[in-house]
Each structure stands twice: as structure tokens, then as C-alpha cells.
Amino acid sequence: MALATIPLEQLVDGRPATAEQARDWCARLESGDILFFPETPLRFTADDLAFLRGQQQTGSSLHKNIAYKPKMDKLSGVDAKGGDGATVERLHGIMRGYSRQVVDFLSGFLAPYERRWRLDYASFRPLEEQNRDLPRRRRNDLLHTDAFPTRPTHGARILRFFDNIHPERTRDWVVGDPFAQTVRRFAPGQIAPRPGNAATRMGKGLARAVGLGKAVPSLKRTAYDDFMMRFHNFLKENDQYQSETARYPWQFPAGSSWMVYTDTVPHAVLAGQYALEQTLLVEPEALVKPEVSPLRILETMAGTRLV
Ligand SMILES: O=C(O)CCC(=O)C(=O)O
Numbered sequence: 048m049a050l051a052t053i054p055l056e057q058l059v060d061g062r063p064a065t066a067e068q069a070r071d072w073c074a075r076l077e078s079g080d081i082l083f084f085p086e087t088p089l090r091f092t093a094d095d096l097a098f099l100r101g102q103q104q105t106g107s108s109l110h111k112n113i114a115y116k117p118k119m120d121k122l123s124g125v126d127a128k129g130g131d132g133a134t135v136e137r138l139h140g141i142m143r144g145y146s147r148q149v150v151d152f153l154s155g156f157l158a159p160y161e162r163r164w165r166l167d168y169a170s171f172r173p174l175e176e177q178n179r180d181l182p183r184r185r186r187n188d189l190l191h192t193d194a195f196p197t198r199p200t201h202g203a204r205i206l207r208f209f210d211n212i213h214p215e216r217t218r219d220w221v222v223g224d225p226f227a228q229t230v231r232r233f234a235p236g237q238i239a240p241r242p243g244n245a246a247t248r249m250g251k252g253l254a255r256a257v258g259l260g261k262a263v264p265s266l267k268r269t270a271y272d273d274f275m276m277r278f279h280n281f282l283k284e285n286d287q288y289q290s291e292t293a294r295y296p297w298q299f300p301a302g303s304s305w306m307v308y309t310d311t312v313p314h315a316v317l318a319g320q321y322a323l324e325q326t327l328l329v330e331p332e333a334l335v336k337p338e339v340s341p342l343r344i345l346e347t348m349a350g351t352r353l354v
């Protein structure tokens with residue numbers, strides 16, 4: 048697990064200089080590296096930044112998680128108390144513009160994917176991350192891999208692009224050892240191929256292996272989604288994992304961007320305020336190294352298809 052630093056001078060019109068370089072960056076991402084842009088490749092106006100940093104977000108103001116849903120062009124997490132209509136409209140406009148910019152940039156930078164992704168939510172994170180008081184499964188200061196309870200991916204990979212828009216402070220992360228290693232260590236052995244509904248059983252087997260009790264098969268979630276969700280919860284709830292696993296700190300400076308496959312890179316945010324983020328669900332067919340995808344790793348362990 049490493050951090051690949053990409054200075055903007057290395058890009059040509061926002062793209063990798065060669066097709067080979069583009070594939071290599073996709074491969075490194077898929078293998079668990081973080082791609083780090085010391086200077087964001089996006090453009091923000093000073094006005095917009097000042098507006099975003101002015102959102103104070105106390106309990107009575109905007110919601111904790113402000114999400115933008117690009118497909119519906121909808122802003123959520125902003126309640127009536129969140130300010131007057133004009134404030135909400137402005138935030139909506141900024142999030143729409145942010146989401147488009149990220150997609151434009153990644154369409155070029157991740158050219159090998161040919162936009163074979165589903166555009167998921169974007170978010171604005173105005174709260175200080177240090178000492179947030181959240182229920183355990185929602186805490187982001189505990190190492191975890193991402194899975195979304197309401198949005199199963201069916202094997203697509205979760206790629207997230209972040210911007211630290213704080214004027215001075217770093218956003219402080221720690222990352223953990225890679226997915227395959229973590230699954231093998233904390234959900235070992237029991238994952239043998241089985242006849243019958245092997246996919247569902249594998250969900251149960253893995254769930255038992257990690258001490259989670261019965262997996263409930265769901266129509267919308269595949270066995271893969273079921274495992275990924277339970278694994279997310281398991282990591283956050285496991286004191287042994289949290290205390291014994293290796294922790295590698297990264298501090299992302301003000302004005303930088305980074306992207307990472309958060310479905311496999313265990314991560315936690317310890318401190319920082321004001322970030323923007325856009326999530327893409329990259330289709331399995333688009334991957335340049337499908338053999339290192341969590342779907343493939345789990346299917347190999349289970350000896351059966353999981354989606
Ligand atoms: O906000 C961050 O820096 C990362 C938080 C996180 O882990 C998440 O949103 O899944």
C-alpha cells in the first residue's frame with residue numbers, strides 16, 4: 048500500500064501523458080495505492096470556497112452529511128433549518144458543479160475505464176472530524192472498508208475522489224493493511240466451496256467466521272454485497288482488529304486531492320474539516336486488474352460465484 052504523488056505538471060490536458068501511464072495508474076489504484084494530487088486538478092472559485100467554509104453546521108443548522116445525488120440532481124441532508132432557500136440553492140449549485148468537474152477530470156484521467164462506472168453520491172463534509180460523537184457503525188475514525196447499506200454494488204468497485212478544502216489544515220487519515228490480508232487474517236479458513244446455494248452459504252460462512260451470526264439473504268444484495276456490508280461493520284466493531292492491525296498515517300494538505308478504492312483500503316479519518324468527495328462505482332468489466340478485485344478474492348476463497 049503506497050501513496051503515488053502526481054504533480055499537475057505531469058498531466059497533459061488533465062490526462063496521463065501516455066496510454067501506458069493511464070493503465071498503470073488504474074492498476075495501482077486497483078491494487079490498493081492512493082493517488083495523491085498535492086495540488087487539486089479541479090478549479091474552485093474563492094467565493095465558493097468561502098461560502099463552503101462558512102457553513103457552520105451546528106446541531107441546529109444543516110445536516111451532518113450533505114449528499115448530492117447527481118442522477119437526480121438532488122441535494123439531501125439539508126433541512127429547513129439549514130438556512131434560507133438562497134443558501135440551499137447555492138450549495139446545490141456548488142455540489143452540482145463539483146460533481147461535474149470530478150467526472151470530467153476522471154473521464155480523462157481514468158481513460159482506460161471509458162466511463163464504465165455508475166455515478167454515485169457526492170458529499171460535502173463541513174464538520175470537524177476529531178471527536179465526533181457518532182454510533183459505532185457510523186464512526187469514520189475507526190479503520191474500515193466501505194460498503195453502503197442502501198446501495199449494493201453487485202461487484203462494482205467503490206472509488207472515491209476527495210478534496211481537502213480547508214484553508215490551512217491537513218485532513219488526517221490512517222490506512223490499514225490490504226483487503227486480502229485482512230480478510231484472511233480476520234475471516235479465515237472456513238470459506239470452502241460448497242454445493243447448493245453456495246453464494247448464500249458463503250455469506251453465512253464468512254459471517255460466522257467473523258462472529259457476526261446469521262447472514263440474512265436479501266433480494267437486492269448479492270452474497271458479495273452482504274459480505275462487504277458485514278465486513279465493514281465487523282471491522283468497526285472489532286476491538287482486536289482496531290488495536291492490533293498496522294496503521295499507516297497520511298496527512299492530506301489543504302488544497303490537495305486524492306483518490307482511493309475504499310472498498311479494499313481500510314481507512315479512517317482522525318482529524319480535519321471541510322472536504323468534498325465524489326463516489327464512482329466502477330463496473331467489474333472496466334477494471335484493468337480484475338484479479339485483485341475484492342469480488343475475485345472472495346470468489347476464489349469461496350470457490351463459487353458471489354454475484
Ligand atoms: O471523510 C473522510 O475523510 C473519509 C470518511 C470515510 O471513511 C467515509 O466517508 O467512508
Ligand SMILES: [Fe+2]
Nearest residue numbers: 187192193309
Ligand atoms: Fe470510509
